[in-house]
Amino acid sequence: MSLKEKLEALKVSTSEEIASVNNLKELNEIRVNTLGKKGPITAALRGMKDLSPEERPVVGAFANEIRDELTEKIEARKAELEIQTMNESLASESIDVTLPGKQVRSGSRHILTQTREEIEDIFLGMGYQVVEGFEVESDHYNFERMNLPKNHPARDMQDTFYISDEILLRTHTSPVQARTMEKHDFSKGGLRMISPGKVFRRDTDDATHSHQFHQIEGLVVDKNITMGDLKGTLEVLIKKMFGEERSIRLRPSYFPFTEPSVEVDVSCFKCGGKGCNVCKYTGWIEVLGAGMVHPDVLRMSGIDPEIYSGFAFGLGQERIAMLRYGINDIRNFYQNDLRFLNQFKVSSVKGE
Numbered sequence: 001m002s003l004k005e006k007l008e009a010l011k012v013s014t015s016e017e018i019a020s021v022n023n024l025k026e027l028n029e030i031r032v033n034t035l036g037k038k039g040p041i042t043a044a045l046r047g048m049k050d051l052s053p054e055e056r057p058v059v060g061a062f063a064n065e066i067r068d069e070l071t072e073k074i075e076a077r078k079a080e081l082e083i084q085t086m087n088e089s090l091a092s093e094s095i096d097v098t099l100p101g102k103q104v105r106s107g108s109r110h111i112l113t114q115t116r117e118e119i120e121d122i123f124l125g126m127g128y129q130v131v132e133g134f135e136v137e138s139d140h141y142n143f144e145r146m147n148l149p150k151n152h153p154a155r156d157m158q159d160t161f162y163i164s165d166e167i168l169l170r171t172h173t174s175p176v177q178a179r180t181m182e183k184h185d186f187s188k189g190g191l192r193m194i195s196p197g198k199v200f201r202r203d204t205d206d207a208t209h210s211h212q213f214h215q216i217e218g219l220v221v222d223k224n225i226t227m228g229d230l231k232g233t234l235e236v237l238i239k240k241m242f243g244e245e246r247s248i249r250l251r252p253s254y255f256p257f258t259e260p261s262v263e264v265d266v267s268c269f270k271c272g273g274k275g276c277n278v279c280k281y282t283g284w285i286e287v288l289g290a291g292m293v294h295p296d297v298l299r300m301s302g303i304d305p306e307i308y309s310g311f312a313f314g315l316g317q318e319r320i321a322m323l324r325y326g327i328n329d330i331r332n333f334y335q336n337d338l339r340f341l342n343q344f345k346v347s348s349v350k351g352e
């Protein structure tokens with residue numbers, strides 16, 4: 001076969017290969033094998049030295065022509081294959097924009113947190129400060145300063161977890177009263193504070209008891225504070241929490257740190273006071289304890305009870321939420337069952 005015939009045959013076979021190749025990688029291999037330095041065309045051009053001077057330019061021109069032709073075919077096929085690849089990836093990556101979107105699961109504030117913030121807002125609006133106390137407290141502040149000396153029988157109702165004889169988990173938020181009173185500068189005016197937080201008792205957990213729960217303490221100390229101020233303040237709180245049509249009733253009670261002491265009842269929000277299963281047919285539901293700060297409690301905090309008087313109250317956040325939403329088992333608050341929590345879901349951004 002003459003050189004020209006060889007080149008002609010190469011052109012035919014390579015053109016067929018180019019036409020039938022189906023991916024860019026193989027096409028590139030063809031290009032390298034045919035047109036590359038070690039390929040047949042380069043070899044043919046090198047072999048021209050054996051030709052006669054007349055044949056050389058003719059064969060040379062022919063070889064160049066074939067190289068150009070094949071290069072062109074490769075480029076054309078390359079463009080085709082590139083479009084084909086793009087179409088394939090477009091097809092495999094396409095999305096159906098009419099499908100429903102994936103739901104993003106968002107969290108929300110716990111119902112006890114919502115309750116606390118609502119109550120805080122009511123009191124902030126009346127000029128109270130919010131004070132944080134210690135969950136690990138001393139016997140001194142938790143009991144002694146609240147007028148519960150050692151061996152006082154009222155300590156029985158508030159047994160707790162002891163860290164040492166003197167250090168314990170607080171049984172109520174009342175110690176924050178003493179801690180705040182002794183620091184307050186009365187020359188700048190009276191004291192109005194609430195203090196929310198966790199409290200602990202040696203109780204066996206059941207539907208209405210928990211060894212750990214939440215209270216909000218309230219305390220006002222100033223000149224001329226009377227029981228009328230206490231009643232008026234609690235009326236604002238109860239109406240905001242349970243509805244404007246509610247009324248409250250104060251019943252005599254006993255706490256060592258208040259004198260007189262009262263239990264505060266709200267008129268039943270289910271039956272309006274007629275009597276039903278929620279209010280146990282009394283028309284009233286007990287919501288919190290309160291009273292006028294005992295003179296000895298003021299005195300122990302360095303306040304002269306002849307000049308100053310005050311009122312205090314303590315409420316259970318769980319109790320308020322249970323009454324408001326008809327929750328019948330306190331353990332629901334702590335089990336983190338989404339079926340429970342989601343019933344109280346609100347936007348986590350305040351004010352939205």
Ligand code: PHE
Pocket residue numbers: 171172173174255258289290291312313314315
């Ligand atoms: N500390 C009391 C309790 O936990 C509640 C209370 C607070 C009562 C303030 C009166 C005044 O039971």
